[in-house]
Amino acid sequence: xxxxxxxxxxxxxxxxxxxxxxxxxxxxxxxxxxxxxxxxxxxxxxxxxxxxxxxxxxxxxxxxxxxxxxxxxxxxxxxxxxxxxxxxxxxxxxxxxxxxxxxxxxxxxxxxxxxxxxxxxxxxxxxxxxxxxxxxxxxxxxxxxxxxxxxxxxxxxxxxxxxxxxxxxxxxxxxxxxxxxxxxxxxxxxxxxxxxxxxxxxxxxxxxxxxxxxxxxxxxxxxxxxxxxxxxxxxxxxxxxxxxxxxxxxxxxxxxxxxxxxxxxxxxxxxxxxxxxxxxxxxxxxxxxxxxxxxxxxxxxxxxxxxxxxxxxxxxxxxxxxxxxxxxxxxxxxxx
Amino acid sequence: xxxxxxxxxxxxxxxxxxxxxxxxxxxxxxxxxxxxxxxxxxxxxxxxxxxxxxxxxxxxxxxxxxxxxxxxxxxxxxxxxxxxxxxxxxxxxxxxxxxxxxxxxxxxxxxxxxxxxxxxxxxxxxxxxxxxxxxxxxxxxxxxxxxxxxxxxxxxxxxxxxxxxxxxxxxxxxxxxxxxxxxxxxxxxxxxxxxxxxxxxxxxxxxxxxxxxxxxxxxxxxxxxxxxxxxxxxxxxxxxxxxxxxxxxxxxxxxxxxxxxxxxxxxxxxxxxxxxxxxxxxxxxxxxxxxxxxxxxxxxxxxxxxxxxxxxxxxxxxxxxxxxxxxxxxxxxxx
Ligand SMILES: Nc1ncnc2c1ncn2[C@@H]1O[C@H](COP(=O)(O)OP(=O)(O)O)[C@@H](O)[C@H]1O
Ligand SMILES: Nc1ncnc2c1ncn2[C@@H]1O[C@H](COP(=O)(O)OP(=O)(O)O)[C@@H](O)[C@H]1O
Ligand code: SF4
Ligand SMILES: [Mg+2]
Ligand SMILES: [Mg+2]
Numbered sequence: 117x118x119x120x121x122x123x124x125x126x127x128x129x130x131x132x133x134x135x136x137x138x139x140x141x142x143x144x145x146x147x148x149x150x151x152x153x154x155x156x157x158x159x160x161x162x163x164x165x166x167x168x169x170x171x172x173x174x175x176x177x178x179x180x181x182x183x184x185x186x187x188x189x190x191x192x193x194x195x196x197x198x199x200x201x202x203x204x205x206x207x208x209x210x211x212x213x214x215x216x217x218x219x220x221x222x223x224x225x226x227x228x229x230x231x232x233x234x235x236x237x238x239x240x241x242x243x244x245x246x247x248x249x250x251x252x253x254x255x256x257x258x259x260x261x262x263x264x265x266x267x268x269x270x271x272x273x274x275x276x277x278x279x280x281x282x283x284x285x286x287x288x289x290x291x292x293x294x295x296x297x298x299x300x301x302x303x304x305x306x307x308x309x310x311x312x313x314x315x316x317x318x319x320x321x322x323x324x325x326x327x328x329x330x331x332x333x334x335x336x337x338x339x340x341x342x343x344x345x346x347x348x349x350x351x352x353x354x355x356x357x358x359x360x361x362x363x364x365x366x367x368x369x370x371x372x373x374x375x376x377x378x379x380x381x382x383x384x385x386x387x388x389x390x391x392x393x394x395x396x397x398x399x400x401x402x403x404x405x406x407x408x409x410x411x412x413x414x415x416x417x418x419x420x421x422x423x424x425x426x427x428x429x430x431x432x433x434x435x436x437x438x439x440x441x442x443x444x445x446x447x448x449x450x451x452x
Numbered sequence: 453x454x455x456x457x458x459x460x461x462x463x464x465x466x467x468x469x470x471x472x473x474x475x476x477x478x479x480x481x482x483x484x485x486x487x488x489x490x491x492x493x494x495x496x497x498x499x500x501x502x503x504x505x506x507x508x509x510x511x512x513x514x515x516x517x518x519x520x521x522x523x524x525x526x527x528x529x530x531x532x533x534x535x536x537x538x539x540x541x542x543x544x545x546x547x548x549x550x551x552x553x554x555x556x557x558x559x560x561x562x563x564x565x566x567x568x569x570x571x572x573x574x575x576x577x578x579x580x581x582x583x584x585x586x587x588x589x590x591x592x593x594x595x596x597x598x599x600x601x602x603x604x605x606x607x608x609x610x611x612x613x614x615x616x617x618x619x620x621x622x623x624x625x626x627x628x629x630x631x632x633x634x635x636x637x638x639x640x641x642x643x644x645x646x647x648x649x650x651x652x653x654x655x656x657x658x659x660x661x662x663x664x665x666x667x668x669x670x671x672x673x674x675x676x677x678x679x680x681x682x683x684x685x686x687x688x689x690x691x692x693x694x695x696x697x698x699x700x701x702x703x704x705x706x707x708x709x710x711x712x713x714x715x716x717x718x719x720x721x722x723x724x725x726x727x728x729x730x731x732x733x734x735x736x737x738x739x740x741x742x743x744x745x746x747x748x749x750x751x752x753x754x755x756x757x758x759x760x761x762x763x764x765x766x767x768x769x770x771x772x773x774x775x776x777x778x779x780x781x782x783x784x785x786x787x
Contacts, residue, residue, distance in 0.1 A: 181639035286727045316495035316666065321710035321723035328720060343639070346669070350712030350721070369716040387644035389669030391711050393692045396673045403648065404641050407609040 144202035164361040177352030224298035228310035234282040288319035367445040458484035463520035478684035494681035546621035550633040552613035563601030573624035611642035683739040690765030700767035
């Protein structure tokens with residue numbers, strides 16, 4: 117019975133995604149077992165029942181405070197972890213063990229730290245070539261070298277620099293190398309996980325521009341994860357907000373900026389320091405009390421209720437579902 | 453005008469490394485007025501922290517102040533003995549850092565460490581010191597201070613630890629609080645709490661604050677005055693509005709143009725081309741010249757002097773001289 121149900125939803129998803137979505141995530145859960153003593157352990161619900169879809173050529177921004185599960189969503193949907201539950205469809209095809217190696221060709225990840233994600237003993241050329249070798253693309257050695265040169269020039273690294281080691285480059289250049297590597301195998305979807313967070317603003321702007329230009333050129337789709345809301349706002353078509361492993365709001369970028377509905381989103385967006393003194397003086401901040409609770413002891417019902425100014429009895433009894441408030445503006449809150 | 457409690461004049465600090473002299477702070481000047489919040493903004497490696505450490509003389513080896521004056525209430529700190537400096541640090545000028553864990557000792561309780569700071573800098577002892585510690589924790593917005601005082605640093609969240617650091621820095625009601633990227637490691641809602649706290653304490657205790665950050669949003673939010681640093685030099689300094697709405701240095705303009713505004717945009721950002729300077733090989737002229745779109749011949753050979761633009765607004769960019777010359781020319785022609 118259960119099997120049947122799954123099959124029907126899978127087919128429905130296939131039909132729909134063929135037209136529109138490059139990625140569909142349904143009820144994704146990623147629990148980690150965390151030891152709390154010699155014999156005891158607790159499940160850490162890093163991602164708890166998260167669903168969203170990303171259209172072709174679209175950028176979905178993912179924001180929320182550290183530890184809320186952003187990176188785990190990225191890794192789990194790429195099947196770098198085996199999800200505890202839920203399904204991920206890439207281009208209408210359900211990802212599982214049998215097809216993940218093949219599908220991974222189309223899905224790449226660019227990380228925050230260009231320092232640690234690049235092997236210091238490899239030359240830049242080796243670094244960009246590696247995924248071509250792994251996926252056995254571009255048959256001959258010569259073709260592969262050409263592809264590497266093409267990718268490096270695309271991101272503004274000269275051919276003379278190709279034989280140098282990653283540690284000889286600045287942070288911004290290393291991030292370019294990371295991007296060249298991700299793009300080498302011609303992916304269609306990229307998870308950018310805090311890809312510009314370690315960079316100074318003048319260099320950050322160079323990389324953000326590059327992401328935008330590459331997207332236009334190759335019709336890429338991005339899941340753009342960052343804690344910097346101004347950067348995410350600039351980059352994204354829609355923004356999703358997470359709190360303690362759950363998706364609590366998702367809407368078009370300017371809609372969520374101008375009209376945040378969930379009390380947490382309201383506080384989060386109002387806390388962003390705006391680099392314009394007049395705007396800063398005129399804006400009012402919503403201050404939250406206290407800290408995020410431990411992810412091992414997520415409050416019952418609405419996870420935000422311990423810090424929420426609008427909390428009522430209902431909030432501790434049941435988890436508010438994510439409901440559409442019109443125009444695809446999804447909110448999970450009982451009282452807003 | 454308020455008293456200038458700190459005047460930095462032509463400060464030069466270098467690190468004498470095996471590879472050569474790193475000119476981390478290259479002859480900078482600025483003033484801090486009593487009860488004001490002064491922001492120091494610039495990208496990483498521009499010399500912000502080294503400026504702060506030079507003021508307090510807590511530079512790590514092989515760093516050394518090699519020139520200039522640091523006048524605190526008119527007295528040059530660079531002529532003070534280490535003993536005198538010890539009294540000033542913590543007593544008159546306190547500093548808090550980005551990562552409170554590096555300054556908190558993990559094996560002592562929070563209360564122990566605050567009491568120690570109080571004993572070091574005041575005459576309070578025993579119960580009196582403990583009461584003061586509780587009072588300070590309360591001041592920095594920590595609930596239930598009697599319980600918190602018995603906790604260890606690892607039992608506290610990042611935001612809570614930064615509050616404890618601020619409490620310790622305030623143990624002796626300093627004239628100046630230097631905050632070196634105090635919220636860089638924190639989430640934005642916690643950052644908002646800490647910035648609000650610093651602002652509130654600054655008003656309550658009438659302290660001056662030097663806020664060091666790379667974040668132009670924080671600068672816009674809480675500073676009265678700003679200095680913009682690039683490669684060890686001050687490009688421009690003035691009131692917050694001067695810097696944001698009347699910038700007179702190409703680097704300041706570039707920095708402001710490169711940050712995303714609060715809008716979704718199809719347009720590309722305007723980055724600053726190139727990469728930051730190698731401080732070992734400082735160019736002869738303007739340090740920003742290699743990345744400057746408006747670079748002229750003179751910029752490559754001579755360092756631009758600091759010019760007064762008006763009020764307290766200063767900038768070091770040859771274009772200001774050019775404008776001045778053009779204005780004079782026009783006046784001559786008009787006559
Ligand atoms: N491999 C892992 N094992 C155990 N816990 C993990 C693991 N990876 C992440 N976590 C926990 O899951 C939660 C979400 O982490 P993460 O996805 O990295 O958050 P974010 O990227 O939003 O900062 C955190 O509480 C983190 O400690
Ligand atoms: N211990 C050191 N040895 C050598 N050079 C140093 C040392 N500390 C700092 N510097 C140099 O001083 C410059 C300014 O550093 P800093 O003031 O820490 O920059 P920031 O503006 O990021 O705070 C850096 O570019 C670095 O080259
Ligand atoms: S459901 Fe209740 S506790 Fe949660 S955000 Fe809404 S009002 Fe606040
Ligand atoms: Mg992360
Ligand atoms: Mg610093």
